[in-house]
Amino acid sequence: MDYDVVIAGGSVAGLLCAREISGKGYRVLVIEEDSEIGTPEHCGGVVSIPAMDDLGIIPVRATLDNKIRTARIVSPSGKDFTIDARPQQVIVLDRREFDKQIAHQAQVNGAEIRVRSSLREITKEGARTSDGEIKCKIVVDARGVSSLIQKDRTGTLQSAQYEVYGDWIDKEKIEVYLDQEKYPGYFAWVIPTRRDEAKVGVAGRGINPALVIEEFLKQKGKYSTIREIFAPIWIKGPIKEFITGNVVTIGDAAGQAKPTTAGGIYTSGIGGILAGNAISKFLESGNKSELSEYQKEWNHKFGKEFENMLLARSLLERLDNKSIDGIFDSITPKIVDEISKEGSFDFHTTSVAKLLGVKGSVKAIQAILGNELRRLLN
Ligand SMILES: Cc1cc2nc3c(=O)[nH]c(=O)nc-3n(C[C@H](O)[C@H](O)[C@H](O)COP(=O)(O)OP(=O)(O)OC[C@H]3O[C@@H](n4cnc5c(N)ncnc54)[C@H](O)[C@@H]3O)c2cc1C
Structure with a gap:
């Protein structure tokens, strides 16, 4: 056996899972198909401080982009209300740095991380990867939405998120724009990262995100784009089985992002931690039933809330x-x-x-x- 566990996907869920398992002394390999942990970043980075506490991470200066004071929600005709976000302790993370912070925690615990290495196939003995066959007891699928799309195309929306400069950006205010004609089933957003800089995004059913985001930005004012990303977001909630044989699915790959906002740093990250704990117990006892504790515990923490989010989504749509x-x-x-x-x-x-x-x-x-x-x- 080369490793106890191979984790495919070196992002928040995979790395937190690696941190937990390696912390118990087991041999863990994380393979990440991109050439750098944390890039390309495809995330707004909005999260709460209590969620960070739960994930066991204290944001350091490099990972913390911004603190949010207010969130303004705007209706299709321009009516609005503004929520005071301070009691909810909302911050904006730099995911490029944040993911590296977790990678460091995992490495300190003894995990090995390889970039530019991808999972090709799960085999009886372990994983077939771009670096060859690797034997292991458990394969963890933490490949994000790309893993889900292979199984089901119906639960995704197309999104575009640009990093822009503009003097109309309020450093302390998140903005959300609802419009069922422009962003059916979703919204447009402005997430400030620092002075005059923000992540601006749109998503919606059947839209051309490149055209829609240009339209949105034009009506905001003068801007310069410094980065563009296009990524699918999953809004259909958790998959039925998190565990199949020796494969444990975590994070966005398991549909653990919120069906309302597609936010998943917290809920997918907790998926990684709970799976890591359950896998460690299985490795210790050899008892397969330990693995199913992961799904039970995730459902116990988020199941009801996700059901309500799905209901809210179906009403709002x-x-x-x-x-x-x-x-x-x-x-x-x-x-x-x-x-x-x-x-x-x-x-x-x-x-x-x-x-x-x-x-x-x-x-x-x-x-x-x-x-x-x-x-x-x-
Ligand atoms: C535009 C956008 C904005 C978002 N904004 C927010 C936000 O503000 N707040 C929030 O909480 N969440 C947000 N999210 C969601 C959040 O980014 C995800 O929920 C979170 O990153 C999920 O983590 P993960 O580890 O499960 O998967 P991912 O972060 O998707 O990581 C999967 C990893 O697997 C790798 N991979 C894929 N295939 C293979 C393979 N075959 N072999 C090896 N590696 C592979 C990928 O390269 C990637 O690094 C946003 C998502 C999008 C698209």
Whole structure:
């Protein structure tokens, strides 16, 4: 046996999983197909400090891009409300540095990391890679959305995210723009990283993200683009089986990114940690049932919240621009204040329910569901 565990994918989930298993003294190899850990970065990097604590990471100066004070949400016709993000302790990470920070933690624990090395096939004995056959007891699939797309194409949206300079960027304010015609089923976003610099993105069902992002940026003002990325995001929630034989699937590859925002640093990272703990216990006892604890624990922590996120997504997807504007008309300062003070960045469906629960929006949703029901009966 060459290694106890081979992990395909050297990003947040794979590296946290490696950190946990190597910390228990087992032989772990992480293979990453790109030539550098953390690049190409395809992430907004928005996360909460409590989530970082849970992941066992204290952001250092190099990994912390920015602290967020407010989040402004804008309706299709330009109505808006602003949430105070300070109680939720929202920060923006530099994923290029953050992933390297976790890689260092894993390496210190004894894991080996290889870049420019990719998984080609999972075999009975272990993994066939671009560097040849590697024998191991467990293969961990941490290949992100690319692994999921091979199994199911229906749960992804196309996104574009540009890093831009512009004097209209507010360093402390995240902006989210809802518009079902421009970004069906999703939104456009501005995530400030430093003064006059932001990650600006769009995603939506069936859109051409390159055209849509140019349109969005044009109406924001003068800008320069310093980096462009295009990446699919997964919005369909967790896959059924995280464990199949000797293969353990973690992170975005297991559908562990939030179905509402596709944020997955926290939920996919926890997937990596829980899998790492379960695999270590299996290696210690030889008892396969230890592996299934990983799925049970992830579901226990996030299962209900993800179900609610899927429900919120299915409701929001049915609303047209007029209904969304109607909801904004009904949002009172009291609701915004409650969300600011009591909302959680990581478990946010209570806040979404509060917004959808306002008087006008219940009417709007009922009207749409009612229409659907009538169509169904006809
Ligand atoms: C545009 C965009 C913005 C986002 N913004 C946020 C945000 O603000 N906050 C947030 O929490 N989340 C955000 N996310 C989601 C977040 O980036 C992911 O949830 C998170 O990175 C998942 O980590 P992962 O380790 O599961 O997978 P990934 O980060 O996708 O990593 C998978 C790794 O596997 C490697 N790989 C693929 N195939 C192979 C192979 N065959 N062999 C070896 N290696 C392979 C890849 O190169 C990659 O390094 C965003 C995603 C996108 C696309």
